[in-house]
């Protein structure tokens with residue numbers, strides 16, 4: 001166990017970004033909620049749950065700079081995106097704009113929708129390595145057209161770990177009347193989120209990543225103009241009764257992770273809040289410098305476009321080397337994602353400063369240096 005988490009100490013765990021480990025106090029709180037639910041399931045799920053979710057939303061919404069009315073719980077960012085996509089009414093020839101730094105599952109969902117509706121998927125290529133945020137703006141501007149019906153923007157990109165200049169990008173889309181869905185899967189707890197100031201149409205974010213809430217805890221927010229037209233792809237009793245009624249209940253499920261959200265935020269603040277996020281960023285910066293120095297790499301982006309994760313190239317490797325390289329890293333009991341992207345092979349580090357230590361990135365550097373020799 002590592003500190004307050006159940007992490008197996010025999011692993012060098014540098015992938016908080018994919019799945020963070022939930023701390024014990026939150027797992028214990030979730031168990032207490034489960035015991036309460038099982039003591040009288042009907043009372044709990046039918047009668048108490050709506051009020052309990054309102055209490056959680058009253059804490060989560062201000063943390064994200066949002067109003068509770070427009071904020072609903074979903075299981076994960078994938079579901080948040082699915083709610084928005086399934087609420088669109090598209091005509092043949094309409095366009096949905098993505099970038100090539102988007103999350104694969106989101107791209108698949110958009111392709112699926114496009115096939116069914118006759119819409120077109122437009123993928124704006126953004127360079128990586130990247131010189132600065134202007135390059136993202138230029139790429140997006142080139143992808144927008146009078147037929148764009150939705151733009152999906154990653155706030156922190158998954159394969160390349162970049163913090164996109166999301167405020168400027170939202171403004172660019174809105175100026176052309178294009179609705180924007182911000183995929184903020186990695187943002188709650190990693191960067192400051194102020195949805196009122198962002199001006200997006202939709203936002204989804206995971207509480208189970210950098211806030212360490214139990215898995216299956218995420219949110220979707222919709223701007224007031226969209227709230228009546230947002231529908232969960234799983235239709236249940238709440239159809240037409242508003243965002244909370246539609247999304248709170250999609251059939252019998254375990255809502256106890258959602259009920260730990262406020263406590264996850266309290267723990268985040270108790271561990272420093274902004275100072276904690278800055279400590280993650282400092283550790284990532286030191287770890288990045290160490291890896292670049294030991295492996296002879298250059299930083300792929302300016303500091304202003306990085307937070308607690310960093311993607312670096314695996315020198316001399318191509319996408320074809322993916323399986324053996326990932327296997328070799330696992331063999332060394334190091335957990336770090338290897339990412340085939342843009343014809344090259346990359347790896348992405350995460351830095352969660354309360355349990356990751358700089359020496360762990362040194363260990364990764366050793367493993368990768370060995371790989372370079374082979």
Ligand SMILES: Cc1ncc(COP(=O)(O)O)c(C=O)c1O
Pocket residue numbers: 017018075076077078079102103105106154156157158183185186206
């Ligand atoms: C940018 C982005 N969007 C969406 C997701 C999907 O998150 P989840 O698996 O919680 O649905 C991820 C997961 O890492 C992501 O990085």
